[in-house]
Amino acid sequence: MSKEILLGDEAIGLGAIHAGISGVYGYPGTPSTEIFEFIERRTKKKGDVHAFWSTNEKVAYEEALGMSWAGKRVLVCMKHVGLNVAADAFMNSALTGTNGGLVLAVADDPGMHSSQNEQDSRYFAQFALIPCFEPRNQQESYDMMLEAFEMSEELAIPVMVRLITRIAHSRSAVTTQSAHPQNPLNPTKEIKRWTLLPSNARVQYAHLTDKQPELLKRAENSIHNELELRGKRGVISCGLSENYLRENLDEDHDLSILSIRQYPMPAEKIRTLVEHVDELLILEDGYPLVENTVRGLFGLIGTEVKGRMTGDLPRTGELNPDLVREALGLPKLETAHSHTGDIALRPPALCKGCPHTDSFKALNEALNTFEDPQVFSDIGCYTLAALPPLEAIHSCVAMGASIGMAAGAAHAGYSPAVAAIGDSTFSHGGITPMLSAVQQEVNLNVLILDNDTVAMTGTQRSMSTGRALDDIVHGTGIDPEHVRIIVPLPKNHDENVKIMREELAHEGPSVIIARRTCIEAIKGH
Amino acid sequence: MQKNIILAGVGGQGILSVAYVFDNAALDAGFFFKQAEVHGMAQRGGAVQSNLRYSDVEIHSDVIPEGRCDMVLAVEPLEVMRYWHYLKPDGWVVTSITPYVNIPDYPEIDTLLADLAAFPHMVMVDTGHLARAAGNLRSQNMVTVGAASNLLEFTEEQLLKHVEGLFARKGEKVVAVNRKAFLYGRAAGAFFRALVDGGLDAVKAVKLCSKIKPETMAVALAPAWVERLRNDEALLDTILESGSDVSAES
Numbered sequence: 176m177s178k179e180i181l182l183g184d185e186a187i188g189l190g191a192i193h194a195g196i197s198g199v200y201g202y203p204g205t206p207s208t209e210i211f212e213f214i215e216r217r218t219k220k221k222g223d224v225h226a227f228w229s230t231n232e233k234v235a236y237e238e239a240l241g242m243s244w245a246g247k248r249v250l251v252c253m254k255h256v257g258l259n260v261a262a263d264a265f266m267n268s269a270l271t272g273t274n275g276g277l278v279l280a281v282a283d284d285p286g287m288h289s290s291q292n293e294q295d296s297r298y299f300a301q302f303a304l305i306p307c308f309e310p311r312n313q314q315e316s317y318d319m320m321l322e323a324f325e326m327s328e329e330l331a332i333p334v335m336v337r338l339i340t341r342i343a344h345s346r347s348a349v350t351t352q353s354a355h356p357q358n359p360l361n362p363t364k365e366i367k368r369w370t371l372l373p374s375n376a377r378v379q380y381a382h383l384t385d386k387q388p389e390l391l392k393r394a395e396n397s398i399h400n401e402l403e404l405r406g407k408r409g410v411i412s413c414g415l416s417e418n419y420l421r422e423n424l425d426e427d428h429d430l431s432i433l434s435i436r437q438y439p440m441p442a443e444k445i446r447t448l449v450e451h452v453d454e455l456l457i458l459e460d461g462y463p464l465v466e467n468t469v470r471g472l473f474g475l476i477g478t479e480v481k482g483r484m485t486g487d488l489p490r491t492g493e494l495n496p497d498l499v500r501e502a503l504g505l506p507k508l509e510t511a512h513s514h515t516g517d518i519a520l521r522p523p524a525l526c527k528g529c530p531h532t533d534s535f536k537a538l539n540e541a542l543n544t545f546e547d548p549q550v551f552s553d554i555g556c557y558t559l560a561a562l563p564p565l566e567a568i569h570s571c572v573a574m575g576a577s578i579g580m581a582a583g584a585a586h587a588g589y590s591p592a593v594a595a596i597g598d599s600t601f602s603h604g605g606i607t608p609m610l611s612a613v614q615q616e617v618n619l620n621v622l623i624l625d626n627d628t629v630a631m632t633g634t635q636r637s638m639s640t641g642r643a644l645d646d647i648v649h650g651t652g653i654d655p656e657h658v659r660i661i662v663p664l665p666k667n668h669d670e671n672v673k674i675m676r677e678e679l680a681h682e683g684p685s686v687i688i689a690r691r692t693c694i695e696a697i698k699g700h
Numbered sequence: 701m702q703k704n705i706i707l708a709g710v711g712g713q714g715i716l717s718v719a720y721v722f723d724n725a726a727l728d729a730g731f732f733f734k735q736a737e738v739h740g741m742a743q744r745g746g747a748v749q750s751n752l753r754y755s756d757v758e759i760h761s762d763v764i765p766e767g768r769c770d771m772v773l774a775v776e777p778l779e780v781m782r783y784w785h786y787l788k789p790d791g792w793v794v795t796s797i798t799p800y801v802n803i804p805d806y807p808e809i810d811t812l813l814a815d816l817a818a819f820p821h822m823v824m825v826d827t828g829h830l831a832r833a834a835g836n837l838r839s840q841n842m843v844t845v846g847a848a849s850n851l852l853e854f855t856e857e858q859l860l861k862h863v864e865g866l867f868a869r870k871g872e873k874v875v876a877v878n879r880k881a882f883l884y885g886r887a888a889g890a891f892f893r894a895l896v897d898g899g900l901d902a903v904k905a906v907k908l909c910s911k912i913k914p915e916t917m918a919v920a921l922a923p924a925w926v927e928r929l930r931n932d933e934a935l936l937d938t939i940l941e942s943g944s945d946v947s948a949e950s
Contacts, residue, residue: 178727180723180724180727205739205740206739206740208739209739288738288740289739289740312734341736341762341763342762344736344737344738344739345734345735345736345737345762346719346723346733346734346735346736346737347732347733347734347735348727348732348733415762417760418760418761418762419760419761421760421761422760422761422765423765495761495763495765496761496763496764496765497765497766500765507766507767508765508766508767508768508788509767509788509789510766510767510785510786510787510788510789511784511787511788511789511790511791511819511821512784512785512787512819513785514785515781515784515785518778518781518782519778519803519805519806519807520747520803521710521745521746521747521778521779521802521803522746522803523711523743523744523745523746524744524745524746524802525744526744526745556744559744631740631744632740
């Protein structure tokens with residue numbers, strides 16, 4: 176036993192290492208990135224855990240499933256929106272089940288600190304009919320990993336551990352245990368289980384539904400779902416929100432409290448609480464999953480249910496101790512200073528000397544002969560070009576969406592249809608829409624911002640940069656004359672504008688690769 | 701005992717290094733602690749903060765409630781204003797007065813300092829001046845650690861151990877610069893408070909501090925300065941206009 180200072184993400188990573196994983200898979204995405212990075216760093220010397228970033232979350236999940244198939248324990252980690260990308264493999268893995276333990280650590284971002292939405296991954300666990308753990312602190316993040324792996328192996332089912340930003344990026348001291356040895360190579364022999372032909376899939380789906388009573392029983396009896404009956408006012412807290420509740424309570428409070436940190440929802444414990452209280456406040460970060468389930472379509476007779484749907488808590492955004500305090504009906508605490516209005520905002524911006532700045536300055540000028548030109552873009556540092564002073568891009572929806580959306584707009588007759596996408600985002604989700612656009616001979620211009628790294632999340636390795644990127648682009652079958660490479664530097668501005676104008680004038684697909692290494696990556700290496 | 705500190709600054713200023721020092725000191729001292737931070741998009745030059753809590757009893761929330769914050773510790777003066785409504789009635793502000801201007805509508809610095817100086821529980825240090833004297837402008841974050849240290853439950857040795865640990869892999873020179881930055885910050889914070897407690901206006905006090913050689917700052921010398929400035933109204937302007945720094949002993 177030893178004590179370490181760990182982020183919630185790092186506690187997940189160390190828990191997985193000590194649970195005996197043989198591999199970790201993932202794609203960088205805030206707030207999940209540090210899980211993978213910790214494992215990569217910690218196991219590098221020994222080299223006994225496969226840790227290599229995947230091209231996207233779907234690939235990561237499939238690689239993880241393959242490792243589980245081979246009998247070894249494996250962790251796959253991603254951010255909430257990444258699970259959308261992995262959803263096909265994820266949903267079906269619930270039917271195949273696991274061989275070696277497979278745990279999915281997914282980090283949600285309530286409040287959208289660094290994301291396009293605040294979707295709640297607990298719905299995905301419920302949707303896939305798999306168990307889900309939701310730690311409330313760093314120690315529990317570590318401890319739950321071992322439990323999740325044991326459960327995955329014992330019940331042959333993938334297990335989700337759901338984090339949110341606030342725990343992912345918060346540090347505390349964690350007491351650790353000795354490591355579990357890795358599993359030997361032991362590939363599954365159950366071919367039908369892994370071959371989801373309809374005839375097999377029906378059998379596997381029945382197996383999955385048959386497991387549900389056991390999952391529910393475990394959640395009912397779990398030490399992570401604690402019920403304490405006191406007075407007639409009740410609170411259900413999910414995961415971390417219990418901390419915001421306790422922050423506002425004295426030891427001798429008179430609330431009846433159910434803390435939920437393991438799903439499926441413990442129905443009997445909820446029923447016991449509901450029958451005991453007159454009024455029930457439900458605290459959960461993310462969507463009102465428990466609240467809506469408890470209330471149902473028609474509400475409860477004899478118990479008033481309060482939460483995000485009743486205005487007692489905000490419908491959207493991250494919870495905090497102050498919002499919970501207000502929902503509990505407690506007075507505001509006295510402060511030394513009132514809120515100062517009108518403080519100049521300090522939004523994030525591209526770094527000084529960033530190659531993207533030069534690329535977008537050139538693009539803005541190249542497009543200035545068009546009336547109100549709109550540029551489809553994507554997810555990365557370059558999304559900051561949407562803000563002043565550049566205001567060069569006009570969409571950001573999903574990884575790789577810039578190219579598909581530009582193609583769709585071009586199909587509709589919009590011109591010039593321009594997509595701006597980073598090298599790593601291109602490998603993640605841009606290759607297939609690019610292939611589609613080239614094969615359909617769509618009149619679009621794709622600007623690939625090749626800065627040689629995954630910059631926004633901390634300069635991880637990019638899969639399609641330099642020569643590999645050029646080869647992929649050419650491999651789509653595009654006319655090589657319309658694949659241009661520029662170096663985004665102030666001194667090349669006029670030349671770059673000229674090249675962009677030439678390609679904008681071309682009827683048909685064209686690609687401009689703006690190639691210059693990220694300055695943060697240069698500093699870091 | 702519980703201490704709740706909001707660390708404030710701009711992405712890239714080294715807030716997480718400040719947190720590292722306090723986290724490790726808290727662990728050494730046997731305290732419970734939690735420290736929530738910002739990663740991702742905001743680190744690209746945006747406003748960043750970290751909520752740091754340590755206590756001799758278990759801590760629940762990772763974020764500090766409004767009205768329970770003991771200290772706003774800012775590496776940048778404007779950033780104080782984003783968080784000082786979290787302070788409890790007897791809470792403190794410890795701040796750099798060196799502005800980080802990366803936005804077009806940054807307020808006029810003298811107005812900003814006057815607004816901050818009106819807050820009674822205030823420690824202001826010229827981190828730019830002190831870090832430069834320590835040998836590297838990038839050590840401003842360790843200056844603020846030093847300035848805050850007078851108000852916290854850690855000894856100089858407990859904190860210095862982790863200032864050194866933090867920079868150890870960057871070599872002895874960087875360690876020495878950051879040690880110095882910490883010590884200058886610690887001395888400047890105490891000297892500033894001694895001036896203000898002696899009756900000197902806070903803006904005048906910090907302006908004087910920004911012209912004093914950091915290695916000469918000592919609390920014992922503060923009353924004499926308060927007296928001299930009181931007797932000679934032109935003295936501060938003379939010092940501010942002179943090209944070189946003065947010794948606190950002069």
